[in-house]
Structure formats: structure tokens, C-alpha cells
Amino acid sequence: MTRTERAAATATWIIAGLAVVFLVTPLVVTLAVSFGSTAVFTLPPPEWSLRWYAKLSRTSGLLPSVLTSLQIAALSTAIALVLGALCAIALVRGRFAGREAIATFLVSPLMLPGLVIGIAMLQAFREMGLRGAWLSLLVAHVVIALPYVVRTVVGALQLFDFALIDAARTLGCSYLDAVRKVMVPALAPAFLTSGMFAFLASMDNYPISIFFTDAWTKTLPIQMLQYVEESPDPTIAAISSGLILLAVIALLIGDRLVGLKRLADF
């Protein structure tokens, strides 16, 4: 290694180290504030306490919105897993024109401005006569969840060797048995991981959900932003810490199922 290369490598590692600090800053700050004792956001807090977690249960509107978010996220993920997995099979196994274009179309909700999708849906749903906030949220969130499922399951199916199913049948399995015993276990990790990230995407969505909430049905991010704008205090940090914990759990499970490196595939 020449001196130039060594200098470049050192600079690279220093920037990467700073990037790690930069990336985790908001998460660490949120956790620190949530365990503080004062309502002003001094860091580190003068004393540690759990008062903001205790206040969570007394904050009106927060728990119903958590429930709404969980219901919408669970149902929309389930629907997206079924629609997405079927579609992924067709994209990988089917022989029809324009498969690449269709794959791009299915992932495109990730790339378009959420606000614009929300507005377009709002106007269209009104025209179709779909008015209930809860049902509108569900229908919209399937669109949010679907790209995650399609992207990951297509990737996993492309790596799956379909000759294994023929091999299992040669060895005496029925077709359904072969699918159940060979294909399902091989694809389950990708399937579960994509479902998990679809679930988180639905839980966190703001720009589409904002158009479908009413006074009674609010998802968690909507309720949180409203709370931040009205009365910012560390209660929001406490609920945020809960969401960070959820993300950590998802990351740990994802690591066990497919490995961290596969999660970073783009």
C-alpha cells in the first residue's frame, strides 16, 4: 500500500465512523429523552425516571391509535403477502411479455411521492363511494405493503431451484407435498422478513394515511405528529422508544432468518 492509499483508507474509515454516529443519533437521543425526568429536553437528563412511560397510558388518543395502526398493519400485510407471493410466482415462473415492466410497476409505490399517491387515492375513493376511514386506510396500506413483499419474494424465488420439486416428486411425494416440504421451508425466511418490513412500513406511514384519518380513526404516526405540534413533551419520546424497540426486534429476527447482509440487498 502506498501512502496515498493508506491515507484514503484511513479517511474512509473515519467518515464511516462518523456516519454510524450520525445515523444512530436520533435513536439514542430519543431513548435518552424518554428516560429523563424533566419536561425540558436537556441531554443527558439530570435524573433518570420512567414518568413518561407512566404518562403514556393516561395520554388520551394514543392507545386507540396504537390499536388502529396494529390492526391496519397486520391486515394489510396479510393481504399483501397473499397477493404479492402469488404475483411473485407468476413473475418468476410465468412466461409472458413485459414481466420486468410489471415488476417495476409493482414496486413503484415505493418511488413515487407518498403525498401524491394519498391525494390521488383520496379523490378516487371519494368518487368510488368508499368513505369509511378504517376501510380506506386498509385499502391504501395494502399498496404500501405490497412492494416490500414482491421485491423480496421475487428475489428469493429466483434463487430457488425448482428442479428440487421434481426431485421430491421422483422420490414419491405428491405435487402438493413437494411444495409443502421443499419449497415452503426454503422460501419461508424471505416471506416472513418481507412481511415484517411491510408491517413496519405500514406502521410508520404518514403521507398516505393523513388523507384517510378522521376524528375517531387515527393511525399512530398521525396521532404522534399532532401531539408533537400541540404539546411536545417526552411522552412522544417514550412511544418512539417503543417503536425503536419494535425495529430492533425486527432486525434481530431478520438477522436470524436471512442474515443482516441479505437485509442490505438493494
Next chain:
Amino acid sequence: MSAVPARRAPFDRVSLLALPALGYLTLVYALPIIWLLLRSVTGPHGFTLQPLASFLSDPFNWRVIGNTLKIAGLVTLVCLVIGYPTAFALAWSRGWAQVVLLSAIILPLSVGVVVKAFAWQIVLRRDGVVSSALTTLGLAEEPVRLLFTETGLVLGAANVFLPFMILPIYSVVKLIDARLLEAGATLGAGPLYRFHRITLPLTMPGVVTGIAFVFSLSVSMFVIPSLLIGDRYQTLATLTGRSFLLMRNEQLGSTTATVLLVLAVSVVVAAALVARRVGRSG
């Protein structure tokens, strides 16, 4: 008209499995967006560009478009400067360093934007972490408030979108064949020349994808500016949101939404074309 079907590919029953998802997305996502676009160029007497023209004739709106592009450009630049070296470090790293880097990049992706924007509100306050770090290091004479400034907004947005720059670049860096660089060195090329002629061209497709991601995400962000810069500073996305949610002015909102959509889509499409070209010549 020819009797031969346009699609020659043999049709099989597996293909039918794509229909439910395709039908669903067409009905509740593609058609509504096409309809939004159509409505923005349709008046009481058919086709019209009048709403768009009156939007573009207002200097205030040009300032809004200018703000949007300026912030998105700065955020993309910050992400590129931090993200490019970090992608290399991620590709070189092994063991615990790799785990730390990967977790620091993937974990924030799974945490919602409201959480992160709220955290940046705390960080950027006059008594926040950044201000005290600057005064301790002697870079600032007195506490600075970065909240509700352009700098604060760029910092917060770059933090949220940084993974979308690192991961595409990482995906091409890890494919670079180390023997190419060795061959270059054997043939007498210096490190700078090798970077310029080998590494940089090979990473260009990832860089272009990263830029497209971060730029289009920053053009469309809504929650981050709402919390970090406030109502006095408008971008296309915040103006769109406000005209629907606060001013109840759907005409204005549809026009800004269309401009925003065209802007974001052209960035993604342009990047795809550029990436294909640099991918081929590289």
C-alpha cells in the same frame, strides 16, 4: 391489422397468478394517479393548461419550486459525500465492524420518520446536542439554534435518507473485482489514476441510483420540513399538503401534486437511463 398476436411468448396458467395483485394496484393506485393527472389538465371546457399556467405565473410558486430543488440538491450532496466512503467501508468490513455498520444503516430504515424528525427537533434546539458540541469545540461563540433553519432541515433530511445512498453504492462496490485494481497497479497506474479510471466508473451505476433515490425522496418529503423548518418555508410537498389539509384548496393542491409527481418521476426515469448508459460503457 395482422392476425398474428403481438405477444409471441407462450401463455401459461402460472401467469394468471399475477392478476389479483395487478388488478388491485391498477384499480386503487394506477388509475387514481392517471385520473389526478388528467384532472389537472381538464377544465369545465375540456383540455386546459390554465391552472398550471396560473400556478407558474406566480413568483411565490417559483420560490417554492426553488426551495424544493435547493434543499433536495443539498441533501443529495451531503448524502453522497458521507455515503460514498461509507459504502466502501461497509464492503471492506468484516466481523463486528460489519455488524455495527450494517445495523446502523438498516435499523434507522425500520424506524418511522415522525420518530426521527422529532428527535432532530430536540438535537437542533439552541440547548441541543449540536449546539453544545459546536460551542465546546470552539466552532461557535454562543449557542446556535439550527431548528427552523435550512441547515437544520438539510441535516435532518440527510440523516433520514442516508441509507438510500449507502445501500445502492454498496451493492456495486462489493462486486468490484480486486484483480482489476491489481492489474492496474502492475501496469504502473498510480492510486489516484486507478480510482479515477477503474473504481469510479465501476461504482457510477450505484451512485446514480443513490442520487435518484435521495433526490426524489427529498423532493417529496413532508413530515421532516413540517417539524424542522415550519410553515414560513414552503416546498412543493408542504404546499401540496397544506392546500389539501389546511386551506381545503383542492385545485391548487392537485396542481402542485402534479408538478411534484412530474418532478419526482422525471428524476427516477432520467436516473434509470443514465444508469443504463454508464452501466454499458463502464
